[in-house]
Amino acid sequence: MFKQKINIVDTTLRDGSHAVSHGFTVEQTEAIAGGLDKVGVDIIEISHGDGIAGSSINYGFSKTHEMELIKAAKNKMSSAKLAVLLLPGIGTIEDLEEGRENGAEVVRVATHYSEADVGIQHIEYAKKIGMMAVGFLMMAHMGTPEQIVEQARIFVESGADYINIADSAGYMTPDDVRARISLLKNSINIPIGFHAHNNLSLAVANSIAAVGEGATYIDASCRGLGAGAGNTQLEVLSAVLDRMGYNTGMDIYGAMDVAEDIVEPIMYRPQVIKTAPLMLGYAGVYSSFLLHTYKAAERFNLNPRDILVELGKRKMVGGQEDMIVDVAFALSQKK
CATH class of the missing domain: 1.10.8.60 (Helicase, Ruva Protein; domain 3)
Structure with missing residues (x-):
């Protein structure tokens, strides 16, 4: 018998943007989003690597305007929800509204782990216009479990649908993850998600640790495409979760094919830990x-x-x- 449902959030077309110097084309985006939708991914995140409106001299310019990519992806999706990332101070309410008009149904409002208050207005506005809203706490290794709970509660009170904890530096060990997710699970009454980076080769292990403590939304990307040494590798994660009896609703072989046939050919370099x-x-x-x-x-x-x-x-x-x-x-x- 399968255990609880684990929702897979694919970040290939957002975090993966860092690894291709924000160079995704409309054709590549359509192929990736369409493939991920067919294999059963729950949420597909599409934005500049630093969130909507991130294209700039400071963060790197996008080859194709992200709103074109969002619109193109939406046309290829029939079941997955389309998400955007928004970093307050980079993206604005107006950018969020434009994203929604082009097909975004979910916004993940990302702040430094100690600054959830700067995302309150974005969470509240997203809920007002009918979007799913996620409070996303970055660089979570820098905060104690108690500090993470304190900041997560700010997002909860603002109306967030779930809280996502991000190991943005790929610094955490499984014990670090367990300490934060377990206390959060016992302290708030909405679902919890986790976003890993593979800089210490622990992304899959840390994601599994998060699931073990009650996280039900897990970020991953095809071939691990993402900043640094990449993210949790989607096709590996889905296979491991299946082996452990969790229900992801995914076509595992299909995920392998999307990674190998669509994503790998456009990667600038393998996601290895140099x-x-x-x-x-x-x-x-x-x-x-x-x-x-x-x-x-x-x-x-x-x-x-x-x-x-x-x-x-x-x-x-x-x-x-x-x-x-x-x-x-x-x-x-x-x-």
Whole structure:
């Protein structure tokens, strides 16, 4: 007999955007979204890697406007819900409204783990216009389990449909995940989700740990495509959950085919754990800093590892990408 239903949230077309320098085309988006819809993914997230309106000189420009991608994906989807990510301060209420008009049904409002209050208006507006709203707490390794609960309650009171905990740096171990998810499960009365990065090769293990403590929404991507060393690999996760008796409602072989036949051919490089992505996890650095760090290291003739160690010491978080160049410059002056 199957255990409870685990909802799969695919992030190939959002977090995966980081790994392809925000270069998804309409044709690629249609093929991926259509394939994921057919294999039974519950929610498909589509945005610039840094959320709607993220296309900029600071975060990287999109090859194709994300609203075109959202509209194209929606036309290929019949059962999955279409989601967008919104980071307050980057995306606005107006951007959210445009996303909804183009087919988005879900918004995941992502804030730093200690700043849920900046997302209150976005959660409330999403509910007002009939969208599913998710409170998404990034860099959760930096907060204690008690602090995570405190911030999650802000989202709950704002009307969020579920709370998503993000190991944005790929820093957590399964014990770290269990401590946060278990306390959250015992402290709030809405569902919980989890978003992992594979910088320490623990994304699948951490996702399973989250499920074991009661999380029912799990993020994953085809071939693990995502920032840093990537995310939880969708086709692996679905196979493991099936082996463990959980119901994902997914066609596992179909998921393997989408990953191999559609996503893998457009990847710039395999999602392997090289030294720099490993350092993201080891030092607790935001995973989307990776490509920015590579560019800064080349510009100033530095080892990317040294930049990442310094970013970790400074506890820099998403939104501070422009500071990577400043850190690299400062390190170069010490040589």
